[in-house]
Amino acid sequence: MPPVKSKNVKSKKMVGAPVAKAVAKVAAKPAAKAAAKAVEKSVVKVAPAAACAMPTQQGLVRLLEDDGSVLKGKDPNLPKDTLLFLYEQMVQVREFDRRMLMLQRQGRIGFYGPILGQEAATVGSVAALEPRDWIFPALREGAAAMMRGLSLTEAINQLIGNGADRCKGRQMPCHYTFKEGHYYGMSSVIGTQISHAVGAAMAARIRGDDVVVLGYLGDGATSANDFHSGMNFAAVYQSPCVLFCQNNQWAISVPISKQSASETLAQKGKAYGMPFVRVDGNDVLAVYSVTKEAVARARAGHGPTFIEAVTYRRLGHSSSDDPTRYRDEAEVKAWEKKDPVDRFRAYLQKRGLWDEAKEVTFKDGIAQRVNDAIAAAEKNGPPADETLVTDVYAQVPQQLKDQLGEVLALEGRGVNQGAFPL
Amino acid sequence: MTATDTKAGSGKTGTKVMTLLEAITDAMRFEMERDDRVIVFGEDVGKKGGVFGTTAGLFEKFGEKRCFDTPLSECGIIGTAIGMAVYGLRPVAEIQFLDFIYPAFDQIVSEAAKMRYRSGGEYTCPMVIRSPYGGGIRGGHYHSQSSEAYFCHTPGLKVVIPSTPADAKGLLIASIRDEDPVMFLEPKRIYRHGKGEVPLGEHVVPIGKARIAREGTDVTVLCYGAMVSVCEQAADEAAKAGRSIEIVDLRTLVPLDEATVLESVRKTGRVVIAYEAPKTCGYGAELSALIAEKCIEYLEGPVVRVAGFDTPFPYALEHLYMPDAKRVLAGIEKTFAW
Numbered sequence: 001m002p003p004v005k006s007k008n009v010k011s012k013k014m015v016g017a018p019v020a021k022a023v024a025k026v027a028a029k030p031a032a033k034a035a036a037k038a039v040e041k042s043v044v045k046v047a048p049a050a051a052c053a054m055p056t057q058q059g060l061v062r063l064l065e066d067d068g069s070v071l072k073g074k075d076p077n078l079p080k081d082t083l084l085f086l087y088e089q090m091v092q093v094r095e096f097d098r099r100m101l102m103l104q105r106q107g108r109i110g111f112y113g114p115i116l117g118q119e120a121a122t123v124g125s126v127a128a129l130e131p132r133d134w135i136f137p138a139l140r141e142g143a144a145a146m147m148r149g150l151s152l153t154e155a156i157n158q159l160i161g162n163g164a165d166r167c168k169g170r171q172m173p174c175h176y177t178f179k180e181g182h183y184y185g186m187s188s189v190i191g192t193q194i195s196h197a198v199g200a201a202m203a204a205r206i207r208g209d210d211v212v213v214l215g216y217l218g219d220g221a222t223s224a225n226d227f228h229s230g231m232n233f234a235a236v237y238q239s240p241c242v243l244f245c246q247n248n249q250w251a252i253s254v255p256i257s258k259q260s261a262s263e264t265l266a267q268k269g270k271a272y273g274m275p276f277v278r279v280d281g282n283d284v285l286a287v288y289s290v291t292k293e294a295v296a297r298a299r300a301g302h303g304p305t306f307i308e309a310v311t312y313r314r315l316g317h318s319s320s321d322d323p324t325r326y327r328d329e330a331e332v333k334a335w336e337k338k339d340p341v342d343r344f345r346a347y348l349q350k351r352g353l354w355d356e357a358k359e360v361t362f363k364d365g366i367a368q369r370v371n372d373a374i375a376a377a378e379k380n381g382p383p384a385d386e387t388l389v390t391d392v393y394a395q396v397p398q399q400l401k402d403q404l405g406e407v408l409a410l411e412g413r414g415v416n417q418g419a420f421p422l
Numbered sequence: 423m424t425a426t427d428t429k430a431g432s433g434k435t436g437t438k439v440m441t442l443l444e445a446i447t448d449a450m451r452f453e454m455e456r457d458d459r460v461i462v463f464g465e466d467v468g469k470k471g472g473v474f475g476t477t478a479g480l481f482e483k484f485g486e487k488r489c490f491d492t493p494l495s496e497c498g499i500i501g502t503a504i505g506m507a508v509y510g511l512r513p514v515a516e517i518q519f520l521d522f523i524y525p526a527f528d529q530i531v532s533e534a535a536k537m538r539y540r541s542g543g544e545y546t547c548p549m550v551i552r553s554p555y556g557g558g559i560r561g562g563h564y565h566s567q568s569s570e571a572y573f574c575h576t577p578g579l580k581v582v583i584p585s586t587p588a589d590a591k592g593l594l595i596a597s598i599r600d601e602d603p604v605m606f607l608e609p610k611r612i613y614r615h616g617k618g619e620v621p622l623g624e625h626v627v628p629i630g631k632a633r634i635a636r637e638g639t640d641v642t643v644l645c646y647g648a649m650v651s652v653c654e655q656a657a658d659e660a661a662k663a664g665r666s667i668e669i670v671d672l673r674t675l676v677p678l679d680e681a682t683v684l685e686s687v688r689k690t691g692r693v694v695i696a697y698e699a700p701k702t703c704g705y706g707a708e709l710s711a712l713i714a715e716k717c718i719e720y721l722e723g724p725v726v727r728v729a730g731f732d733t734p735f736p737y738a739l740e741h742l743y744m745p746d747a748k749r750v751l752a753g754i755e756k757t758f759a760w
Binding site: 134136165166167168170171175177178179184185187189192194195196197198199200201202203204206207225226228229230232233236390391392393394397398399 | 461488492493497503505510511525529532536537540541542543546578602677680
């Protein structure tokens with residue numbers, strides 16, 4: 001595949017190279033001594049940050065202050081419909097998230113990966129796409145599937161793993177798949193989807209399709225092998241994709257300071273030769289704007305962009321995790337003040353687009369929709385026995401039919417019962 | 423496949439004498455002409471035409487858009503190939519030596535193999551991973567391994583290994599057209615040894631059908647890839663002693679043509695399984711267990727495995743490591759000694 005010649009597109013939002021100076025200094029000294037000094041220096045540099053330290057503001061793109069007021073001259077003046085869509089999606093995913101976590105605590109679903117605090121990063125970036133564009137999610141981008149039209153009932157079918165689940169009950173909760181919405185069905189392996197996103201975008205270009213791919217990853221994934229190969233392939237082939245890192249500061253119990261010694265994750269884009277942006281992930285307008293710009297760049301044939309959205313995972317990694325064991329609650333409290341939903345509501349209220357009455361009506365509506373969806377999903381029975389052996393291959397091999405038949409016979413079910421002719 | 427995606431075949435008929443390597447190139451060329459979704463990529467497969475020459479001429483004929491070099495990253499090659507397959511292309515990705523496939527192992531077993539299943543059939547991964555395998559070229563440990571068993575143990579993958587030029591073409595075409603990911607392992611030792619007649623134009627050998635390479639009545643020898651010709655030499659020797667050997671060339675390890683294997687074993691009552699890989703937990707172990715489960719009452723003697731050592735693959739002493747005709751013959755005799 002011939003690489004498209006880089007047009008050397010520059011973005012105002014690109015961060016410079018803060019480490020260049022240090023590197024140049026080291027190179028000028030005799031190698032061994034310099035290496036020793038560099039190690040010494042870096043050890044000092046990566047010493048654990050003070051508790052509750054907020055991430056560096058280095059290159060951070062923000063349009064809204066924490067209180068929802070617009071930074072001077074920065075209002076992107078999006079149409080009212082877009083603004084309300086962004087807000088309503090954020091509120092909906094927050095309510096859905098809250099209720100699903102409750103269902104998990106009640107034992108009605110087995111596991112859940114909450115996104116509380118990251119609503120703006122997901123909603124803002126997905127909204128920047130066209131419906132024909134593809135999405136390669138990681139764990140916390142389920143909202144993207146719902147924004148693409150996956151019904152709440154279908155989403156809950158997946159969380160339950162029932163017979164109506166598109167995955168046929170084969171995956172843990174939060175592993176949605178929704179092909180009509182161009183939402184990819186991910187695995188649980190960290191980072192593998194990065195090169196899939198890059199490859200799908202390469203394929204779109206080979207086919208001549210006007211399709212951009214948005215691939216998500218977390219801060220932990222930047223340590224994985226596939227981050228390196230995915231970023232490298234993306235840049236070498238000028239793949240029409242946007243790689244969007246939700247830096248929520250924690251990979252289960254490992255903080256970003258122990259994940260990477262880079263000052264920012266965004267700057268990794270520079271090493272691979274692609275434009276990179278660091279954005280306030282709790283500022284939905286900023287996320288939407290930088291992603292829109294990156295998508296336009298990809299669509300115009302100018303290749304990939306790496307986006308680091310600085311945000312925060314306010315709950316545990318999953319319903320199985322207890323974050324009080326490894327992090328300071330004061331840090332969580334500090335981030336609550338930067339809440340993406342409150343912040344954007346304040347903006348809308350200041351602009352006269354939202355008020356308390358609308359809030360109550362809208363939230364009631366969502367609560368009802370979620371209730372209805374739960375009730376509908378819980379009516380569905382378990383997956384059929386034969387789904388144990390279907391979809392391994394396009395056709396079910398005889399050997400798999402035999403294996404299932406033996407077990408079903410022990411269960412007292414005839415081998416020819418059910419929809420699947422054994 | 424839609425009509426617009428494919429073009430009529432070249433319409434050529436007849437056969438041509440080719441090496442196994444040439445037959446592989448011919449298969450890719452034929453499929454690339456027929457279906458513009460087929461693209462070939464990997465390390466050095468473009469202008470160079472591959473380190474063994476299997477992709478020679480494809481870059482010139484189809485251009486860089488459909489035959490291109492990649493950065494040196496196996497997990498990147500397979501990861502992007504998966505994305506392409508999911509999107510709707512038919513990627514044929516080359517891993518230069520099977521010994522170098524391990525960085526891509528995660529992508530193959532966790533992603534490609536499970537795509538259809540985990541998405542409830544919404545997403546599929548029709549792709550071919552071609553890779554030369556096996557010893558006999560003085561390649562040392564890192565250019566000689568036979569790692570087929572790892573992939574056979576992963577549901578969702580098909581594992582295909584040709585032993586003749588005609589099969590190489592027909593099986594590769596079948597693999598490219600298959601709806602699931604296929605590991606197409608090429609016995610590099612016989613890339614250029616022994617030419618054979620290969621049908622020109624359309625030639626499909628179905629996946630999952632073994633080949634009786636030689637009919638016999640006394641002992642069944644199960645083998646695949648480069649071991650087939652070794653077993654044929656052993657059978658020639660055995661014939662001198664009055665033994666009639668049946669050689670079953672498995673052609674595809676997954677799915678296995680169980681019927682052909684069991685039928686042959688029931689006929690002869692004696693079995694030797696020959697493979698280059700380390701003996702323990704190799705493919706021969708699975709065959710042996712299958713035979714014990716399904717037709718032990720037909721056996722006249724123990725199932726004998728003739729395989730590589732349970733060691734890393736050596737350099738200077740590879741001739742001692744790899745099963746040769748003498749060792750296969752000794753294995754055949756063992757089935758009578760019991």
